[in-house]
Amino acid sequence: MGHQITEKVVTFLIFFISVLFLLAESAQPPFSCDSSNSITSSFPFCNKSLTITQRVHDLVSRLTVDEKISQLVNTAPEIPRLGISAYQWWSEGLHGVSKSGRGTTFNGTVKGATQFPQIILTASTFDEHLWYRIAQAIGREARAVYNAGQLKGMTLWAPNVNIFRDPRWGRGQETPGEDPMMVGKYGVAYVRGIQGDSFEGGKLQDGHLQASACCKHFIAQDVDNWNNINRFTFDAHVLKQDMADSYEPPFKSCVEQGKYIVSDCDAVSIMYKQQGYAEEPEDAVAATLKAGMDVNCGAHLQKYTKSALEKQKVQESDIDRALHNAFSIRMRLGLFNGDPRKLEYGDISTAEVCSQEHQALAL
Secondary structure (H helix, E strand, O other): OOOHHHHHHHHHHHHHHHHHHHHHHHHHOOOOOOOOOOOOOOOHHHOOOOOOHHHHHHHHHHHOOHHHHHOOEEEEEEHHHHHHHOOOOEOOOOOOOOEOOOOOOOOOEEEEOOOOOOOHHOOOOOOOOHHHHHHHHHHHHHHHHHHOOOOOOEEEEOOOOOOOOOOOOHHHHHHHOOOOHHHHHHHHHHHHHHOOOOOOOOOOOOOOOOOOOOOEOOOOOOOOOOEEEEEOOOOOOOOOOHHHHHHHHHHHHHHHHHHEEEEOOOOHHHHHOOOOOOHHHHHHHHHHHHOOOOOEEEOOHHHHHHHHHOOOOOOHHHHHHHHHHHHHHHHHHHOOOOOHHHOOOOOOOOOHOOHHHHHHHHH
């Protein structure tokens, strides 16, 4: 009888310890190049003394074609044989860390994050330092949520730098407004704040990012769903002068300074299925990769890049170019330097999420 009780107690303890271990694992932020992993520690892409360019070149050179293709979409899976963790590019943070994307969960220690005013209101202050401070707070809260194991990717798809000219577009409150100069300034202040740069810029250079930003959505987006016309098929006729003077500048500065391009969700698929821009699905793959897109939000590249290669519509070098940019971002976020919680920004705790300071800033 006593032996049976002891056996049951031991079994329960083993079960209990296993559950605790699993919970600890689930709270572990995803990262690559774990120093305790003898398999990966010898790889040059885990060598912090090398430049990011050298490390990324080594990493990409080790990937098979199928592994490369798997990394071209927002839900990038892990690559166990190289110790590369999964990464979710789609997280949102227009006016606070949000669960709208697929990277964030509020079902653990963190139940929510500070929400700042809608962008049209924030921008109306004409206060660049305020815009910067808000983004800075959002970036720190994003890192805190990541450190708590509730953020699968450190990339926030924000700011929205669309020019707002047509009130029929029901999402204009997401934008800084109609003035190209102000929208451009807002974008710069926001990106610098969220990424951990100084207000004036230049602090980071190629250094460690607090979080990474991504300007959106696309030029001349003025309709979401109006009079049986939706944003996927809306044909915007914009004069060349207005394109150059108004719509392009905010995106131009973002692309030239940020060097990171992601498709709007399902946009690549829509080029083929709804717009008829691409005759074959592989043509959409070729058009976007050759134009400079790095990550496809959606699954189109996952499905058709292999056949695009076979049909010689793209070359492997087109894929490599995109991956060099994507993995550079992940390395600059510190996700290939061992446990990020032991590095820069690792001490940002959940105490900063919805802190009194951030709530006062929102107010």
